Amino acid sequence: MIAIEQRFPRPSVMGIVNVTPDSFSDGGVNVDPDAAAATARRQLAEGAAIVDVGGESTRPGAAPVSLDEELRRVLPVLERLQGEVPVSIDTAKAEVARRALALGAELVNDVTALRGDPDLAGVVADTGAYLCLMHMQGEPRTMQEDPRYDDVAADVARFLEERLSFAVDAGIAEERIALDPGIGFGKTVEHNLELIRRLDVLLALGRPVLVGVSRKSSLRALTGADDLLPASVAAAVAAYERGATILRVHDVKEHVEALTVASAIA
Ligand code: 7PJ
Numbered sequence: 001m002i003a004i005e006q007r008f009p010r011p012s013v014m015g016i017v018n019v020t021p022d023s024f025s026d027g028g029v030n031v032d033p034d035a036a037a038a039t040a041r042r043q044l045a046e047g048a049a050i051v052d053v054g055g056e057s058t059r060p061g062a063a064p065v066s067l068d069e070e071l072r073r074v075l076p077v078l079e080r081l082q083g084e085v086p087v088s089i090d091t092a093k094a095e096v097a098r099r100a101l102a103l104g105a106e107l108v109n110d111v112t113a114l115r116g117d118p119d120l121a122g123v124v125a126d127t128g129a130y131l132c133l134m135h136m137q138g139e140p141r142t143m144q145e146d147p148r149y150d151d152v153a154a155d156v157a158r159f160l161e162e163r164l165s166f167a168v169d170a171g172i173a174e175e176r177i178a179l180d181p182g183i184g185f186g187k188t189v190e191h192n193l194e195l196i197r198r199l200d201v202l203l204a205l206g207r208p209v210l211v212g213v214s215r216k217s218s219l220r221a222l223t224g225a226d227d228l229l230p231a232s233v234a235a236a237v238a239a240y241e242r243g244a245t246i247l248r249v250h251d252v253k254e255h256v257e258a259l260t261v262a263s264a265i266a
Pocket residue numbers: 016058059090109110111132134180182183210211212213214215216248
């Protein structure tokens with residue numbers, strides 16, 4: 001069994017392939033399965049270690065998607081990528097994860113941290129898949145209304161420590177698990193900045209940390225720019241410098257180049 005830190009050396013890039021009509025930054029471009037598969041193959045060629053395929057938008061305000069609709073979106077993409085591109089399945093649903101893992105997916109990226117579907121932990125335990133546990137305060141529909149913390153880094157770390165214990169108690173090997181502060185999931189701009197600034201508080205839990213900040217609205221709040229690529233690269237490099245292992249990004253080529261330079265200097 002290869003530990004997640006061996007499979008994903010620091011830094012590794014996770015490419016985002018949203019198979020959704022409504023994701024805030026790339027909504028609609030990958031709805032066609034051939035287009036989504038082409039995006040994934042391009043991301044692999046650009047240096048992604050894995051591509052994260054998702055059929056449920058979790059952006060602020062988004063409504064849940066039915067099981068049938070989520071399967072209809074992602075399975076044709078996974079069939080096209082099988083044996084060719086390493087895949088992470090972005091889902092909270094056990095049945096979606098089960099079908100994706102049967103099609104060769106190696107990582108389950110669950111933004112609910114195993115709180116969404118009581119059967120998901122068992123699926124991950126039985127298959128030996130890698131798992132990312134992400135922090136979210138509230139639910140996507142309402143999470144940005146008035147997010148509050150006593151101490152955001154300590155609160156998020158306490159949550160992730162509890163979800164890590166839950167996962168291990170469910171039979172998932174600790175060395176297969178990564179943790180994620182969930183940038184933008186029930187957080188203000190200042191909360192997001194502080195979580196990256198104080199990433200050491202999460203690293204103290206002893207697991208690799210995944211950070212997803214690519215094209216998120218906090219970056220627009222800071223820069224006012226329409227094009228969030230420079231801001232995304234800066235934030236990813238800052239997270240890497242503070243110890244992040246996996247960076248989840250839309251623009252793989254630019255992030256791989258920037259992280260190659262940052263890691264050569266480190
Ligand atoms: C994240 C995610 C993130 C993990 C999204 C977007 C919004 N999964 N899914 N971490 N964000 N693990 O694609 O920008 O930050 S959806």
